[in-house]
Amino acid sequence: MFAEEQAQPLAMAESKAEAHIGQAEFEAFYLRTSKQLHGYLCRLSRDPATADELLQEAYIRMINARSIDELQRKAYLYKTATNLLRDRWRRQKREREWSAVNDFDEQVHQNLSLSIDMQSVFEKLGAQERAILWLAHVEELSHKEIAEVLGVKEQSVRVMVFRAREKAKNLLKRAGLGAVDE
Secondary structure (H helix, E strand, C coil), X not given: CHHHHHHHHHHHHHHXXXXXXXXXXXXXXXXXXXXXXXXXXXXHHCCHHHHHHHHHHHHHHHHXXXXXXXXXXXXXXXXXXXXXXXXXXXXXXXHHHHHHHCCCCCCCCCCCCCCHHHHHHHHXXXXXXXXXXXXXXXXXXXXXXXXXXXXXXXXXXXXHHHHHHHHHHHHHHHCCCCCCCC
């Protein structure tokens, strides 16, 4: 399924990609970055279908953006995907509030591939904490890149990473997973 969806943005973007970057260059960039971005979006959104939609939208927006070099492209891509997810959460919050007013009851089922203990710990972290930990430790982005993606000051990132790590470590200890070495 993921392989099929990889082809969709490529086909839709051929003419646009050629205007800003060559088609071959875009395809190579997509193949290098799409799996990591998809994983990032899956962890933040807790929903693979949402991650698929946001992934495609982020690449479309990147293609339509001005021509930028590869490092900026990756930061632009993650920032755009993060903002799209935030926008989705805001929209869902408004919809839930509207539904509550109108006595509608809606349940959203989420399925993560994390183990149950790790899943519950990860869910107790805030969205920004999850994003920071993911970008720092999975994507291995620099503090400058994380700052660009999340729209915060570069000097703040070190503190934010430290606090998110400490919170996760404390949650793991409370879950009975023992001391976590850094």
